[in-house]
Amino acid sequence: MALTTQRRDEIAEAARQVRIDTVRMVHAATCGHPGGPLGMADFMATLFMEHLRLDASNRHAPDRDRFVLGNGHTCAGYYSLLAQKGLIERDELLTFRKFGSPLQGHPHRNLDLGIDFSTGSLGNSLSVSVGMALAAKLNGWDSRIYSASSDGESQEGQIWEAATAAAHHGATNLTVLVDFNNVQIDGHMRDVMDVRDLRVKYDAFGWHAVDVDGHDIDAIDAALVAAREETSAPSALILHTKIGQGVSFMHDQPGWHGVAPNDEQARDALLELGVAEADVAAMIG
Amino acid sequence: MTAPPDLTPLATAAPPAKAATRAAYGEALLELGASNPDVVVLDADLSGSTKTKAFGKAHPERFFNIGVAEANMIGVAAGLAAQGKVAFASSFAMFATGKAFEQIRQSVCVPELDVKICATHAGLTVGEDGKSHQMLEDVTLMRVLPHMSVIVPADAVEAHQAVLAAAEIAGPVYVRLSRASTPVVFAESYRFQFGKAALLREGRDLAIVAMGVTVAAAMGAAELLAADGVQARVINMSTVSPLDEAAIAAAAHDCGAILTAEEHQQSGGLGDAVAQAVVKHHPVPMDMIGMDGAFGQSGTGDELLAYYGLDAAGIARRAKALLDRKATASTGV
Ligand SMILES: Cc1ncc(C[n+]2csc(CCOP(=O)(O)OP(=O)(O)O)c2C)c(N)n1
Numbered sequence: 001m002a003l004t005t006q007r008r009d010e011i012a013e014a015a016r017q018v019r020i021d022t023v024r025m026v027h028a029a030t031c032g033h034p035g036g037p038l039g040m041a042d043f044m045a046t047l048f049m050e051h052l053r054l055d056a057s058n059r060h061a062p063d064r065d066r067f068v069l070g071n072g073h074t075c076a077g078y079y080s081l082l083a084q085k086g087l088i089e090r091d092e093l094l095t096f097r098k099f100g101s102p103l104q105g106h107p108h109r110n111l112d113l114g115i116d117f118s119t120g121s122l123g124n125s126l127s128v129s130v131g132m133a134l135a136a137k138l139n140g141w142d143s144r145i146y147s148a149s150s151d152g153e154s155q156e157g158q159i160w161e162a163a164t165a166a167a168h169h170g171a172t173n174l175t176v177l178v179d180f181n182n183v184q185i186d187g188h189m190r191d192v193m194d195v196r197d198l199r200v201k202y203d204a205f206g207w208h209a210v211d212v213d214g215h216d217i218d219a220i221d222a223a224l225v226a227a228r229e230e231t232s233a234p235s236a237l238i239l240h241t242k243i244g245q246g247v248s249f250m251h252d253q254p255g256w257h258g259v260a261p262n263d264e265q266a267r268d269a270l271l272e273l274g275v276a277e278a279d280v281a282a283m284i285g
Numbered sequence: 286m287t288a289p290p291d292l293t294p295l296a297t298a299a300p301p302a303k304a305a306t307r308a309a310y311g312e313a314l315l316e317l318g319a320s321n322p323d324v325v326v327l328d329a330d331l332s333g334s335t336k337t338k339a340f341g342k343a344h345p346e347r348f349f350n351i352g353v354a355e356a357n358m359i360g361v362a363a364g365l366a367a368q369g370k371v372a373f374a375s376s377f378a379m380f381a382t383g384k385a386f387e388q389i390r391q392s393v394c395v396p397e398l399d400v401k402i403c404a405t406h407a408g409l410t411v412g413e414d415g416k417s418h419q420m421l422e423d424v425t426l427m428r429v430l431p432h433m434s435v436i437v438p439a440d441a442v443e444a445h446q447a448v449l450a451a452a453e454i455a456g457p458v459y460v461r462l463s464r465a466s467t468p469v470v471f472a473e474s475y476r477f478q479f480g481k482a483a484l485l486r487e488g489r490d491l492a493i494v495a496m497g498v499t500v501a502a503a504m505g506a507a508e509l510l511a512a513d514g515v516q517a518r519v520i521n522m523s524t525v526s527p528l529d530e531a532a533i534a535a536a537a538h539d540c541g542a543i544l545t546a547e548e549h550q551q552s553g554g555l556g557d558a559v560a561q562a563v564v565k566h567h568p569v570p571m572d573m574i575g576m577d578g579a580f581g582q583s584g585t586g587d588e589l590l591a592y593y594g595l596d597a598a599g600i601a602r603r604a605k606a607l608l609d610r611k612a613t614a615s616t617g618v
Pocket residue numbers: 035036071073074120121122123150151152153181183184185243257329330331353380384
C-alpha cells in the first residue's frame with residue numbers, strides 16, 4: 001500500500017531531523033562524518049519510521065528486526081533515528097564522539113540503545129548480516145535483517161563473498177541498502193576506483209536487485225515493501241543519493257565526507273535546513 | 286654480545302615542537318620518488334590521511350589507488366615487488382595489517398619481497414574514531430612474521446629517516462605511524478640507525494624502554510622521577526624487530542629493573558619482545574605498560590593516553606612500583 005500524504009510528510013520531517021541532528025552532532029564533536037548521513041537521511045528515515053520493527057518497547061524481543069550499519073562512519077544519522085524512536089535520550093546526542101559517551105565515533109554494540117552490531121571497518125558487516133538472517137530463519141523468527149552499505153564499501157572483496165553466501169544459503173530475509181553517492185574519501189568513484197553497476201552485480205550474484213532514487217520517499221518505501229515480499233532471494237536496494245543532500249555547500253562534495261563544519265558553516269547549514277534563526281543561535285552559541 | 290653501548294645521551298629537541306609522523310612520511314616519500322625510479326606507492330582510499338597524495342601528484346604513473354580494498358592492495362604491492370619495484374603500501378594501521386594479515390604473510394613475507402607497509406593512524410591517538418580504528422595489535426602481528434622488519438618511530442624526525450631507510454632495508458618492512466601531532470623528541474642532527482636502540486637519557490635506577498608516542502612520555506616520566514631523586518635511563522626502541530638485544534642486556538645489567546611503555550596491547554608487542562631478551566640475557570624485575578587487554582574508545586588522544594596510564598604521570602607511577610619490587614628483590618624481603 002502506498003504511503004499516505006501525511007505519512008510521507010512525517011517521514012520527510014524525520015529525515016530533516018536526521019540532517020539537523022547530524023550537523024549539530026558533528027559540529028559539537030568538532031570531528032566526524034556529516035556528508036554520508038545527509039545523503040542517506042531519506043532512505044534511513046523511511047526504513048526506521050516505516051519498516052524496521054525496532055523501538056523502545058521491543059528492543060529486547062528476540063524476534064524483532066535487526067539493523068547493521070556497514071558504513072559505520074555515517075552513524076550520526078543512525079543515532080538521530082534511534083533517538084527519534086526513543087532508544088537514545090535526545091540530550092545524549094551531543095555527547096557524540098566524546099570520552100565516556102555510548103555514542104562512539106563508530107557504532108559499538110549496545111542492545112539497550114538498539115545498536116545491534118559494532119561496525120566501522122568497512123567490508124565486514126554484510127557477512128554478519130547474512131549470519132543474523134540465517135539464525136533468524138533457524139529460530140523460526142519472522143524477522144528481517146536490514147544492512148546498510150555503500151559504494152565505497154562495495155570495493156571490499158568480502159562484500160562479494162557475503163553476497164555469494166547470502167544467495168547460496170537462502171538468506172531471503174535480508175535486505176541490503178547501498179548508499180550509492182558516487183563518492184568515497186579520496187574523491188569521486190570514477191577518479192578513485194569505479195565500482196560500476198552495482199545493481200547488475202548484485203543481480204549476477206543471485207539477488208533481487210533494484211535501482212532506487214534515494215531521495216524519493218515513495219520510491220524507497222515501495223522498494224522496501226517489494227523486498228519484504230520477495231521470498232526467493234535476498235534483496236539489494238541500490239539507492240542513488242547525493243552526499244551532503246539538503247545542505248547546498250556540501251552537495252556532491254567529497255571534501256564533506258569526514259570534516260566537521262565550523263560555527264559559520266553549521267549556522268548556514270541549519271538555516272538552510274529550516275531551523276529558525278533564534279534556535280540556530282541557541283544551538284551554535 | 287657485541288660492544289658495550291655508547292652511554293652518551295643523544296641530543297633531544299626543544300620541548301614545545303609537535304609534528305605528525307604521517308606528515309614526515311609524505312615528505313620522505315616525495316624524496317624517494319625523486320631519487321629512486323623504482324619506488325611505487327599504493328593506497329586504499331586514504332591518500333589524504335596517510336599523506337601519500339603528494340607522491341601521487343608528483344608521480345601519477347607510479348601511484349596506484351586501489352580503493353577500499355586493503356587485502357588486494359597488499360597483493361598488488363607484492364606483484365609489483367616481485368617485478369623489481371620497491372612498493373610502499375599505506376592505509377590505517379588497523380586495515381593495513383588487520384585486513385591483509387594473511388596476504389602479508391603469504392605474498393610478502395614468505396617470498397621476502399620489497400614491500401614497505403607504512404601504516405598511519407596507529408594506536409589510541411587516532412582519538413574520536415574509537416575502537417574500530419584504534420589499532421593496538423599491529424606490532425604483535427608484524428613482529429611475529431619471519432623476515433618482517435618493524436619500525437615504530439618516536440617522532441617526525443625519526444619517521445622521516447626511517448622511511449628513507451625502509452627503502453634500503455632488504456625485504457618487507459612495517460613502519461608504524463600516527464595521525465596526531467605528537468611531541469618532537471629528536472634534534473634535526475639525529476641519525477636513525479636501523480636495528481639500534483637510541484639512548485635518550487642516562488640513569489641507573491631503572492631503564493624505561495619505549496617506542497612511538499610513549500617515548501616523549503617516558504622522557505617526561507624521567508623528569509618527574511628525577512624530581513624525586515630517581516635516575517631513569519630512557520631508551521628509544523624504534524626498531525622492534527630485529528630487536529637490539531645488546532642494549533636490553535646492558536640496561537638490565539646496569540639498571541637492575543626494566544619498564545616498557547607502548548601505545549599498544551601489552552601482549553605480544555614491545556614489552557614481550559624486551560621480556561624475551563631480558564629472560565635470555567639478564568633476568569631482572571620488569572613491568573610493562575600498555576593496553577591491559579582492553580580495546581580503546583572515543584575521546585581525544587591526550588584523554589585516552591592519560592586514562593590508560595600511557596602519559597608521563599602514568600609511567601612515573603608504574604616506575605615507582607617497579608622500584609619497590611627491585612628493592613624487595615635485592616634485599617630478599
Ligand atoms: C576497512 C576499512 N578501510 C578503510 C576505512 C576508512 N574509510 C572510512 S569511510 C571510507 C570511504 C568509504 O566510502 P563510502 O562509504 O562510499 O563513503 P561516503 O559516501 O560516506 O563518503 C574509508 C576508506 C574503513 N573505515 N574501513
